[in-house]
Amino acid sequence: MRTMQPCVTIGSYTWAQDRLPYDEFTLRLEPLHAAMDRNRWPAVLVYGDVREHVALAYLSNFIPRVRWGMALLPRSGDARLLCAMSTRDLPAMRTLTWIADVRSGMGPEWEKSFDPWFEPLKTERAVELGTIDFDIMAPVLHQSVLHSLGDRFVLQRANDGVTVPPQRKRPRELTMMRASCKLLQSAAQALTDSWHHNGSPETAALDAERLARSLGAQDVRTLISLDGGRTLVPFQGLFEKKAGPLVGYLAVKVMGYWADMFITLDEGNSLALRKTEAALDALIAAARPGARTGDLYAKAIEALTALPLHPVLSASVGHSIGLSLNQQPELRAGDKSELAEDGVYTLQTGVADVQARNALLSAIVRCTAKGAEVLARSPSPTR
Amino acid sequence: MNVQVAVGKNVRLIEAGKYLQAGGLDGLIAVSNGLNNFLESNAVYVLSNVRPIGESAVVLDRDGRSTLIVTPAWDGERAASISSTDRTIGTDDLATVLKDVADKYRLDVARSISIGLSLLGQALATGIGVRLGALPKPADELARDLARVRTAEELKAAEHATWIAERGYERVLEFARPGLREYELAAELYCFTKKLGAEDNFLLMSASQHNLAVRAAGERVLDVGDIILSEITPCYRGQFSQICRTTVIGEPRPLLREKFAILQEAMSAGLEAGRAGATVADLTHAINGVIAKAGYGDYCRPPYMRVRGHGLGITSDRPGDIVERNERVLESGMVFVMHPNQYIPESGYLMCGEPVVVTDEGCRALSAQMAQLDVIAV
Numbered sequence: 001m002r003t004m005q006p007c008v009t010i011g012s013y014t015w016a017q018d019r020l021p022y023d024e025f026t027l028r029l030e031p032l033h034a035a036m037d038r039n040r041w042p043a044v045l046v047y048g049d050v051r052e053h054v055a056l057a058y059l060s061n062f063i064p065r066v067r068w069g070m071a072l073l074p075r076s077g078d079a080r081l082l083c084a085m086s087t088r089d090l091p092a093m094r095t096l097t098w099i100a101d102v103r104s105g106m107g108p109e110w111e112k113s114f115d116p117w118f119e120p121l122k123t124e125r126a127v128e129l130g131t132i133d134f135d136i137m138a139p140v141l142h143q144s145v146l147h148s149l150g151d152r153f154v155l156q157r158a159n160d161g162v163t164v165p166p167q168r169k170r171p172r173e174l175t176m177m178r179a180s181c182k183l184l185q186s187a188a189q190a191l192t193d194s195w196h197h198n199g200s201p202e203t204a205a206l207d208a209e210r211l212a213r214s215l216g217a218q219d220v221r222t223l224i225s226l227d228g229g230r231t232l233v234p235f236q237g238l239f240e241k242k243a244g245p246l247v248g249y250l251a252v253k254v255m256g257y258w259a260d261m262f263i264t265l266d267e268g269n270s271l272a273l274r275k276t277e278a279a280l281d282a283l284i285a286a287a288r289p290g291a292r293t294g295d296l297y298a299k300a301i302e303a304l305t306a307l308p309l310h311p312v313l314s315a316s317v318g319h320s321i322g323l324s325l326n327q328q329p330e331l332r333a334g335d336k337s338e339l340a341e342d343g344v345y346t347l348q349t350g351v352a353d354v355q356a357r358n359a360l361l362s363a364i365v366r367c368t369a370k371g372a373e374v375l376a377r378s379p380s381p382t383r
Numbered sequence: 384m385n386v387q388v389a390v391g392k393n394v395r396l397i398e399a400g401k402y403l404q405a406g407g408l409d410g411l412i413a414v415s416n417g418l419n420n421f422l423e424s425n426a427v428y429v430l431s432n433v434r435p436i437g438e439s440a441v442v443l444d445r446d447g448r449s450t451l452i453v454t455p456a457w458d459g460e461r462a463a464s465i466s467s468t469d470r471t472i473g474t475d476d477l478a479t480v481l482k483d484v485a486d487k488y489r490l491d492v493a494r495s496i497s498i499g500l501s502l503l504g505q506a507l508a509t510g511i512g513v514r515l516g517a518l519p520k521p522a523d524e525l526a527r528d529l530a531r532v533r534t535a536e537e538l539k540a541a542e543h544a545t546w547i548a549e550r551g552y553e554r555v556l557e558f559a560r561p562g563l564r565e566y567e568l569a570a571e572l573y574c575f576t577k578k579l580g581a582e583d584n585f586l587l588m589s590a591s592q593h594n595l596a597v598r599a600a601g602e603r604v605l606d607v608g609d610i611i612l613s614e615i616t617p618c619y620r621g622q623f624s625q626i627c628r629t630t631v632i633g634e635p636r637p638l639l640r641e642k643f644a645i646l647q648e649a650m651s652a653g654l655e656a657g658r659a660g661a662t663v664a665d666l667t668h669a670i671n672g673v674i675a676k677a678g679y680g681d682y683c684r685p686p687y688m689r690v691r692g693h694g695l696g697i698t699s700d701r702p703g704d705i706v707e708r709n710e711r712v713l714e715s716g717m718v719f720v721m722h723p724n725q726y727i728p729e730s731g732y733l734m735c736g737e738p739v740v741v742t743d744e745g746c747r748a749l750s751a752q753m754a755q756l757d758v759i760a761v
Binding site: 004005006008011012013049066086090091092095135137138209210216231233237239311 | 419454475501504566567573574578586598601616687689696
């Protein structure tokens with residue numbers, strides 16, 4: 001789900017070595033090392049920015065608070081991490097990652113930090129290097145990379161050959177997801193209580209955000225409807241009271257891992273709400289390893305019985321979730337991707353219709369051979 | 384795709400149109416990556432009044448016709464209700480719709496200019512180039528130049544953002560106490576300023592008995608003797624404002640007051656030197672001069688400080704960083720934050736900063752209460 005990007009992420013991002021110890025990252029790097037061996041890449045460059053940093057965070061634990069970060073990961077030797085921060089800020093940046101060598105990549109620091117690291121990798125012939133997530137890198141930075149590497153190195157897109165991170169969550173990732181879902185459920189309850197108490201959608205969203213942040217959420221995103229669920233908007237600061245139903249979206253990030261949820265609070269038991277609940281139940285029942293994403297989409301649409309899917313879902317009924325709020329694969333019409341065992345997915349359904357009214361609901365599930373384990377689900381729409 | 388028509392234009396859009404006509408240009412394509420950097424100008428916001436969720440663009444032609452294109456598609460209705468452009472389109476395919484609008488306006492890409500394309504993701508920037516057949520010539524400074532002096536309405540918004548920042552800091556003084564974690568204090572401040580209407584906040588807040596710099600809040604538990612550094616930067620109607628504050632839990636050592644006074648004196652010198660017609664370099668010299676006179680000239684460089692202030696987005700980050708190499712001339716009505724924040728070996732990093740507006744007589748602080756060394760009694 002796309003939400004308004006804040007100018008800085010304010011939560012605590014310090015590398016929690018008790019939860020994500022160094023050996024966890026050693027194991028995460030193994031598939032990448034295998035890809036490096038297959039392709040004879042002596043190093044891979046992994047990019048992420050403040051909005052999307054899924055591979056960078058998975059491999060380094062580094063999440064840029066502003067601008068961007070880039071991990072230079074060698075097959076052998078010491079990794080280096082560049083961030084778009086002043087040298088003044090480096091001591092704080094070093095607490096966010098297992099990579100000891102963290103340097104500034106800003107302005108005049110770029111050439112000092114980036115160029116020398118590649119010296120030992122040079123050979124007589126041009127050397128191929130793998131890149132991950134360079135598609136989202138700004139052209140101005142990409143030009144700096146190319147200029148620094150010159151004709152001694154050739155960049156190859158590694159995203160096609162190795163999936164970072166894999167759909168299947170590692171055990172420690174599942175622990176993080178459970179923590180994130182637990183905090184999300186508490187925040188959703190705060191939103192519900194606030195709405196029933198004061199009838200202001202924005203106050204309810206802010207009360208949920210305050211609770212989540214005070215419990216250690218690194219980031220919180222909210223969208224709220226001011227028109228009974230027909231549209232969702234980011235925070236506007238108006239705090240007006242509105243008649244129900246309340247329809248909103250809440251996402252929290254804990255230890256790097258996102259959990260999100262649609263919430264509909266509607267005492268009227270509308271047709272939209274009944275069909276949305278039925279569609280969500282159908283999705284949960286069908287979510288198991290090997291299930292095709294397109295088939296799940298079809299089941300949800302069938303359960304909506306010709307009512308239109310809510311536009312904020314952008315023609316999707318969910319996707320993988322974890323280090324990104326928008327992780328692949330998505331559950332779209334005709335998509336042939338398969339759900340993975342121990343994959344974690346946010347399943348989302350909803351209706352916007354003049355007669356049937358509006359509703360949006362969701363659940364986060366872990367896929368197991370026995371079926372879906374529900375980690376979080378929208379609170380009951382009625383009191 | 385969802386197309387909506389609006390009425391009314393903003394002054395920047397009109398000025399941009401005049402710029403095209405004066406230069407014999409065919410059109411302007413201004414884009415935003417949606418990342419909302421508080422140190423940058425967001426050209427889409429400047430030309431449309433809309434803070435976009437995702438990647439977005441404003442297309443303006445030689446006759447002054449304008450279209451805002453936003454992603455995701457479902458955000459089109461909100462954007463249309465705010466936008467000052469003629470039309471607003473919500474889409475999930477920015478490159479294709481951009482091409483459609485350029486065709487509708489019959490833009491000659493070779494005679495058009497762009498803002499911000501180099502800050503989009505490569506894949507999208509390349510996609511736009513392929514659809515348009517070429518990329519318009521970059522004019523990346525245009526939006527920040529057009530908006531470099533705040534309008535009366537923008538100044539009012541900046542003053543209100545400052546008011547929010549000051550109320551937020553008062554909340555810090557009430558709420559901070561030994562036993563609280565940094566992130567809990569930051570959470571309270573962040574949500575408190577949102578409750579007052581702040582749509583965003585570049586908030587750094589950290590504590591130490593000897594700070595090396597300010598950083599984002601962590602898990603440290605506050606205790607007596609901690610020096611809390613706060614960089615509180617709420618945004619109100621597109622105007623970021625920033626105050627920098629230093630707070631001690633428990634009675635500070637006299638030495639701390641003595642060193643903080645150096646920063647206050649540097650601030651006074653900066654305010655006086657920052658009159659319209661002076662350069663940013665003049666202003667920076669005035670600040671650094673005070674700190675050098677106190678014996679810390681060798682510390683007037685990173686990592687002991689970063690800059691002596693900076694412009695504030697998201698309309699225009701002019702006059703840029705307050706550094707000695709910046710020769711930009713200050714103009715009446717420019718707004719920026721002036722902060723002689725400094726690491727001093729005996730005290731650690733201290734913060735003292737105010738948002739200011741340039742006048743003919745010097746810089747005027749927008750804050751009602753200038754920074755002082757505040758104490759939380761225990």
